[in-house]
Structure formats: C-alpha cells, structure tokens
Amino acid sequence: MxxxxxxxxxxxxxxxxxxxxxxxxxxxxxxxxxxxxxxxxxxxxxxxxxxxxxxxxxxxxxxxxxxxxxxxxxxxxxxxxxxxxxxxxxxxxxxxxxxxxxxxxxxxxxxxxxxxxxxxxxxxxxxxxxxxxTGYPMIRQAREMIQAGELGTINAIRSQYIQGWLAERVEDGDHKQASWRTDPAKSGAAGAFGDIATHAFNLGRYVTGELPESVSCHLKTFVEGRRLDDYGTAVIRYQNGALGTVTASQISHGRENDFELEVDGTLGSLKWRQESPNEMVVRRNGQPAQIYTRAPGSGTMTPLAEASCRLPAGHPEGFYGAFSNIYAAAFDDIARRAAGESxxxxxxxxPNVYDGVEGMLFIEQCVASHQQNSAWMPLSHPAARR
Incomplete structure (x- = not known):
C-alpha cells in the first residue's frame, strides 16, 4: 500500500x-x-x-x-x-x-x-x-433481501445524514477539516451536500439498485458568512416510479453521525441507522416488527452479509470493519489482476468509478436545481450501475 x-x-x-x-x-x-x-x-x-x-x-x-x-x-x-x-x-x-x-x-x-x-x-x-x-453487514443484508424481492416493488427511499459539528463557524479557527470542507476552491460547488449527502444518495442506490431519473433540490447556508451549504433536502424521482428524499445537515446541535436509511416496498419496509449499525428493522403490516442483527452462524444472514462479518454475534462491529470490507473486496480484484485473471x-x-461519476452528477444537479428555484433536473447517466 x-x-x-x-x-x-x-x-x-x-x-x-x-x-x-x-x-x-x-x-x-x-x-x-x-x-x-x-x-x-x-x-x-x-x-x-x-x-x-x-x-x-x-x-x-x-x-x-x-x-x-x-x-x-x-x-x-x-x-x-x-x-x-x-x-x-x-x-x-x-x-x-x-x-x-x-x-x-x-x-x-x-x-x-x-x-x-x-x-x-x-x-x-x-x-x-x-x-x-456500503460495507456494513446489515446494509449488505438489506441489499440482498431487496434483490431477492422480499420487499416487493420499491416505492420510496428516504435517506438522511444529520450532523452538528458545523453549527458554529469553526472554520475561522484552527480546524483543518472545517477549513477545507467549507472552501469552494477545495471542496467543490457543495458543502454538506458534497460531503455527506453523497453518502445518503449512494446508499439508497446501493441497497435498492433503483435508477434515478430526476432531482429537485433546495440548499441553505444557515451560518452567516459561510460560503457553502450546511443544510439541504433533495427529492428524487426514480425510473421505476419510486420517490426518494435525501436530507443532509451539518448544523443540527447535538447530532453526531446520524445516518439513516428507510426503504418502503409493496411487501414490506426496512430501516437502518448508522449509529446502531448491527441492527436492521423490517416491518410488514399485520406482523410484529422483525429486528435483524449481525449474527454470523445464526442462519438469518444473507451470504454477502455474513461474509462481511469478522466478529461473533454480540460483539459490536462498526465503522472500521465496514471501511475494511471495501478494501477486502478491492483486494480480491487486485489479486485477480496480479494473477492475470479477469x-x-x-x-x-x-463502489467504483461508475458510482463516482453518478455521485458527482448528483452533486452538480442538486446545485443546479437549487440555483433554478428547485427546478427538476435530469439525474440519469449512461455510467450508472444497474
């Protein structure tokens, strides 16, 4: 490395x-x-x-x-x-x-x-x-359950990432992260939306596989003098008829990394929260809510989700493990390349270069939509993964 x-x-x-x-x-x-x-x-x-x-x-x-x-x-x-x-x-x-x-x-x-x-x-x-x-085991569980049709046709995707670390203008002090993340010359055209809303958009795409069609977005800068957005909400139309929302905030007091994803289908819904990453709730009308846990060996996990676990059930596994799962999958392909295999x-x-292009399109179109009074902007791209 x-x-x-x-x-x-x-x-x-x-x-x-x-x-x-x-x-x-x-x-x-x-x-x-x-x-x-x-x-x-x-x-x-x-x-x-x-x-x-x-x-x-x-x-x-x-x-x-x-x-x-x-x-x-x-x-x-x-x-x-x-x-x-x-x-x-x-x-x-x-x-x-x-x-x-x-x-x-x-x-x-x-x-x-x-x-x-x-x-x-x-x-x-x-x-x-x-x-x-995308490396969290329960996110991969959700992805495989949706691919298998367990939620039916996807109707709605709600994703939000809420933080509070920029509620004050800390970029004026000796705060390296805040300094470059609020600088348009280094961060790009968007602030909170370029930083954390991209995660929220990507996770909905990764879990459901639904292709976006268009987006309407409103961005806001609440902290006076800040040059980039610190709050925003986007509404997304998907090609299958589903609706999605992405909300990002970096000015919500007391919030840390409160990243949450909800998906509604015709046969059920699910909810996952990053601050409790080893659990996922699945609900169906007329039935008790089901709480899926990161429990390798229990027979309740999908193959990809179980392969993404490193610890026995009950031992918390989180951020570093999820990050490592991205590396582990990339290492498999690096080894194949080194061996001359396809x-x-x-x-x-x-996530790969195609996801990267789609993420940049999302940022650009959200900014363009905001600048045109939240007009609907096309969000499909030939490079989008299906």
Missing part, C-alpha cells in the same frame, strides 16, 4: 490505513503524506514507514515506485486528500498502472469524473471508491 495524504493530524488517512490492514492482507510501505517533504518524512515513522519511502509529492512517489522491481513496488495507492486534488492524483496513478482506492467524492466536479472514467476504462487497473457505509469492473461489491 502507498498512501497520498494522511499527514500528522489527519483523520481519514488513519482510517484508510487501519481499515486496509484489518485483515492483514496489505502493508503500508510508502506515502506522500504531505506536499512538504520534511513533514512527509516526519509523518512516516508514525505509520511505520521507512523515511526513504516518504515522498514530498505523489508524482515523486509514482515515479520512484515505478522504478522499483515489480515485487518491491507498491501495488495500489489510497487517495485521502481533499476533493480538489483527487482527479490529478488518480489519473496519474491509473496511467502509471497502479490500482487506486479513492476517498469520496471521487473528483472536484462532473467533468473531471467523466474524464477519469475514460482513463480507468482505458486501463486494466482496479478502481474502488470508499463510500464506506474481474468484474462495473457490477462490483465495492
């Missing part, structure tokens, strides 16, 4: 390296931890990386690693930097023949996402996108 980002004080860089190593299938051996060569070298020992493979830029890392014997060089890079840097790094890595695991959103805008899609399609690399909530590139268990 090689990493771009993850310097001293980084949150998501640490998450990536811990998740990647959870199953002992990879070792972090190189990193461009900072664009400052000295800071990069100072960071390296905190990851157990030799200073000789701590680089001052991703270009230097790709160049130096490419020159090493194949058995010694990195096999993939993880991109854990702010949004505006993703495209340049990912494109260079793919063109150099390295597999890529990229944090979301995939790029700064839709044009970059579509260009990166072409680069990936013209290569043979594995490209994974860390919409990590592998699925579109309909993968993990």
């Amino acid at each position: 090689g990493i771009v980002g993850g310097g001293l004080g980084s949150f998501i860089g640490r998450v990536h390296t811990m998740a990647a190593g959870l199953d002992h299938r990879c070792t972090l051996v190189a990193g461009a931890f900072s664009s400052d060569p000295e800071k990069s070298k100072k960071t390296a020992p905190t990851y157990g990386v030799d200073e000789s493979r701590a680089y001052g830029s991703f270009e230097a890392m790709l160049d130096a690693e490419s020159r090493l014997p194949e058995e010694d060089r990195i096999d993939f890079i993880s991109i854990t930097t702010p949004n505006h840097t993703h495209y340049e790094i990912a494109k260079a890595a793919v063109e150099a023949g390295f597999n890529v695991i990229c944090d979301k959103p995939m790029t700064f805008d839709l044009a970059q996402a579509e260009a990166l899609l072409k680069t990936v399609e013209n290569s043979d690399v594995v490209f994974a996108l860390t919409h990590n909530y 592998f699925e590139r579109r309909d993968t268990v993990y």
Whole structure:
C-alpha cells in the first residue's frame, strides 16, 4: 500500500490505513503524506514507514515506485486528500498502472469524473471508491433481501445524514477539516451536500439498485458568512416510479453521525441507522416488527452479509470493519489482476468509478436545481450501475 495524504493530524488517512490492514492482507510501505517533504518524512515513522519511502509529492512517489522491481513496488495507492486534488492524483496513478482506492467524492466536479472514467476504462487497473457505509453487514443484508424481492416493488427511499459539528463557524479557527470542507476552491460547488449527502444518495442506490431519473433540490447556508451549504433536502424521482428524499445537515446541535436509511416496498419496509449499525428493522403490516442483527452462524444472514462479518454475534462491529470490507473486496480484484485473471469492473461489491461519476452528477444537479428555484433536473447517466 502507498498512501497520498494522511499527514500528522489527519483523520481519514488513519482510517484508510487501519481499515486496509484489518485483515492483514496489505502493508503500508510508502506515502506522500504531505506536499512538504520534511513533514512527509516526519509523518512516516508514525505509520511505520521507512523515511526513504516518504515522498514530498505523489508524482515523486509514482515515479520512484515505478522504478522499483515489480515485487518491491507498491501495488495500489489510497487517495485521502481533499476533493480538489483527487482527479490529478488518480489519473496519474491509473496511467502509471497502479490500482487506486479513492476517498469520496471521487473528483472536484462532473467533468473531471467523466474524464477519469475514460482513463480507468482505458486501463486494466482496479478502481474502488470508499463510500464506506456500503460495507456494513446489515446494509449488505438489506441489499440482498431487496434483490431477492422480499420487499416487493420499491416505492420510496428516504435517506438522511444529520450532523452538528458545523453549527458554529469553526472554520475561522484552527480546524483543518472545517477549513477545507467549507472552501469552494477545495471542496467543490457543495458543502454538506458534497460531503455527506453523497453518502445518503449512494446508499439508497446501493441497497435498492433503483435508477434515478430526476432531482429537485433546495440548499441553505444557515451560518452567516459561510460560503457553502450546511443544510439541504433533495427529492428524487426514480425510473421505476419510486420517490426518494435525501436530507443532509451539518448544523443540527447535538447530532453526531446520524445516518439513516428507510426503504418502503409493496411487501414490506426496512430501516437502518448508522449509529446502531448491527441492527436492521423490517416491518410488514399485520406482523410484529422483525429486528435483524449481525449474527454470523445464526442462519438469518444473507451470504454477502455474513461474509462481511469478522466478529461473533454480540460483539459490536462498526465503522472500521465496514471501511475494511471495501478494501477486502478491492483486494480480491487486485489479486485477480496480479494473477492475470479477469474481474468484474462495473457490477462490483465495492463502489467504483461508475458510482463516482453518478455521485458527482448528483452533486452538480442538486446545485443546479437549487440555483433554478428547485427546478427538476435530469439525474440519469449512461455510467450508472444497474
């Protein structure tokens, strides 16, 4: 593993390296931890990386690693930097023949996402996108139950991600995360919607498989002086006739990472909440509510959901495990590529470059809809996974 980002004080860089190593299938051996060569070298020992493979830029890392014997060089890079840097790094890595695991959103805008899609399609690399909530066992349980028709025809998809950490203007202080996430030059055209609403939209797509048709969105900036939205709601029309809603907030006091998904079908409904990730509730009229739990070996879990568990029932398994499931599935394909075998590139268990394009379209069209008084905007894309 090689990493771009993850310097001293980084949150998501640490998450990536811990998740990647959870199953002992990879070792972090190189990193461009900072664009400052000295800071990069100072960071390296905190990851157990030799200073000789701590680089001052991703270009230097790709160049130096490419020159090493194949058995010694990195096999993939993880991109854990702010949004505006993703495209340049990912494109260079793919063109150099390295597999890529990229944090979301995939790029700064839709044009970059579509260009990166072409680069990936013209290569043979594995490209994974860390919409990590798709890795939770009960989310994968929901996906397989819906695919099997247990909820019938899908009528409604409600997804919301509610936080409160930006209820005050903390970006004016020494808060690195807030600083870049509220900066249009680094985060993109959307704030809360570009940051967490993309997760909410993606999870509904992942679980149900329903294709979006159009979106109407209203965004709001409640904190005075902030340059990007910190609250918003979108209504989505799906091609099968279903309706969806996505709500995102970063100004709701006392809320942490309250991410919730509900799906209504003609035969039943389900509900999952990220802060209680090992449970999922399924309801049908005239029957007691069923609480599905992450219980491997019980006979109640679908194959994909059970394969996503690492601990026995009753031992909480959460964020790192879900993140690691994305890596584990990508590693399977990286191993297939290394062995010269074919592998699925579109309909993968993990989110991929196609999901990345769809996510960027969602952000762009939500912003465009808001700017046109919540007008309905098309949301279908040829790259959408079916």
